[in-house]
Amino acid sequence: MMTHIRCMIIDDDELDRLVLQHYLKQYENIEIVASFDSAEKAIPYLELPIDLLITETNLKGMSGLEFRKLAHKIPACIFVSSHPELAAYVFEIDTLDFITKPLTSERFHYSMQRLFEFFKVKEKCECYDAILGHDFIKIKESGNIFQVRKTDILYLEALKDYTRIITLEKKTLYSGFFRQSSTQKLF
Template structure:
């Protein structure tokens, strides 16, 4: 049985609103609970219903999409769909899973739906980070089993709201800990944060520039503006 995720759609532009509705109906996993032309109208439903996904415009009369999201942080997935790309940085500071610039296209929307599925699946499967058994080894609890991970094999860490993905060249693990808290652990002192959502290890870096870092296996990681000073630690 396919999981279904409840969602609401908020956009003051009728054509854009209808486009999101049309696209959302093409994906059986999305269950539309409500459609609103203003953020104020949607405030009542977030108090009454359990909502998994927000499809949200930013530039709207009255309460903006950014302001609405701040009032609805308990909703796990927020997708901004907007004609204003300049709001991208601000939006990711309030737990945004994806940011789509209008005009909305079906193939781009399909990518977002895949991200939603992956995010929720990872969240459900995430487990607690276990104590280290040695200076270079940690255990990660996965279901009823524990997986041993060597710290020197971890390529990078990626933030996923209250969770952190631990990426090696063989597998991705997910632990129930924010990246900020994880980096405070003694085991992760060799990692350097280069973005709100990413931390890397120096030995895997192939190339550095002002906007991104190239790791082994041609993995590209963005550099956040407020973390550029940390690049000096990688020199």
């Protein structure tokens, strides 16, 4: 199944924006929902459901790097830049790819293949979490993380700063306070 991807473009060079739009229109599953010449203009649109941000690193005013920190909820980000020396830095702020200018169709296509792979893996992870995540709790023991089926838990035993999880198979001692994710109820 091909994921529908909603994209935002930010580049202060009009020609580069048009080239990006032209390349993106070749992909049926990518929709350009917004295109801006500055990061400041894009800020009000951060509440839209955006899946992909393509931005220039060096913009007038707020840089693309600063904007990415604000747009951390957007799952995929591709930076475009004529400054290859920034490549190492952008990967420190949750970046899928870095394309140097001038943009070429071959390099852009390669980046889109990485994007599609990213969303394919993301979708598999979400399916896996949907199948297992609701019926399991995650336990960290001796540096290893494993899952315990909720229905296998007989009872929990409080021991001062520890919690013992008793199942039919084994007793697990959990160090620290027993916590679960805020989105998940134990029983």
